[in-house]
Amino acid sequence: MEWRNIYRGFLMGISDLIPGVSGGTIAFLLGIYDRLLTSINGIFSKDWRKHMGFLLPLAIGMGATIILFSRVIKFLLENYFAPTQFFFMGLIIGILPFMAKQAKIKSTFKAWHYLVLLIVGVLLAMTAFIKPADTSIITSLTPTTTVVLLLSGWAASTAMLLPGISGSFVLLLLGMYSTAIGAVSDFNIPIIIVIGLGVVLGFAISSKIIHYLLNNYATLTFSIIIGLIVGSIFVIYPGIPESGTPFVMSGVALIMGLLVSNLFSPPEADSKNM
Template sequence: MEWRNIYRGFLMGISDLIPGVSGGTIAFLLGIYDRLLTSISGLFSKEWKKHIGFLFPLAVGMGLTLVLFSRVIKFLLANYFAPTQFFFIGLIIGILPFMAKQAKVKTTFKFHHYIVLLIVGVLLAMTAFISPADSTVITSLTPTSTLVLFLSGWAASTAMLLPGISGSFVLLLLGMYSTAISALSDFNIPIMIVIGLGVILGFVISSKIIHFLLNQHATLTFAIIIGLIVGSVFVIYPGIPESGTPFLMSSVALIMGLLVSNLFSPPEAESVKK
């Protein structure tokens, strides 16, 4: 078991609680993105024991974080919304140099790759203007709500694996974010199980697709991923904070995010087949 993955799961879990911040981005920041996809997609292969050793501690860290810190995140977003968002903006901006190095932008990107990057970034940024769906909290299961929650978990898990797209933001757009957070905060086991099953199935299927694209169409896929990361900055941007203490706190949070991103970025980019 790779128990150091508990702290990695902790960081990914924190990010997945924030609408607009992607666990996939944190996985890239930690240098484990490609291995994460490989392990998830290989979970039902003959080498499943090796992949379990990587994924189980990661899942433990994420699970503990989601349960223990859901209320903390709710508190921070309710009382320190702008500084919290600026901290994650710092993380996202800080990962871009690492991403550019890993994608070998200077040598592999052509004009059409930059166009794809720009289009993807603009399209994601435009989602900031989409009004979330009705967020009535679901506290008990019916056949319809069970199906909706399961499919919402599936959609969110796909977003979690894509850097730049937040699983929480997808739940927000689907009107399921309040239900998910309330289930975690109140420990509503049935709701958590249904969403969790959707997340697990979505992880397995989506990881195979993304891993295939990175192996067969790496440069184009990197252009899309970088576009998603850039676009996510506009999604979570809370606006210019008020002068005085709010501005100072947001500025400090932004700098801290940049420093943390630089601290965790691996010195060598993980290898991806080109």
């Protein structure tokens, strides 16, 4: 068991609670993205024990964080929205130099790769202007709500694996974010199980697709991923804070995010073996 993955899962779990922040981005930041995809794919192979040793501590960290910190994140977003968003903006901006090295932009990117990056970034940034679906909170299961929650979990897990797209943000657009957070906060087990099943199905299928693209169309895939990461900055940008304490807190939070991103970014030698 790779027990150090508990702290990695902790960081990914926190990010997945924030609409607009992707657990996939944090996985890239920690240098485990490729191995995460490989392990999810390998869980159904004869080497499942080895991959389980990687995934189980990660899942424990993510699960514990989501359960323990859902109320904390809710409190921060309600009372310190701008500083919280600026902290995650710092994390996202800080990962871009590492991503550029990982993608070998200078030697592999052509003009059309930059165009793809720009288009993807703009399209994602435009989602900041989309009004989230106005859906009432689901507290009990019916055949219809079960299907809706299952598909929502599937969509969210696909987003979690894509750096730049937040599973929470997808739930927000679908009108299921309040339902998911409420279920975790109130320990509504049936709702949690249904959403969880959708997440597991999404991980199993989407990871194979993303892994295939990285192996066979690496440069194009990296241009899309970097575009998603750049676009996510605009999605979570809360606007210029008020002068005084909110402005100072937001500035400090942004700097802290940049420092944390730099702290956790793997050395260049390690990133080549990611």
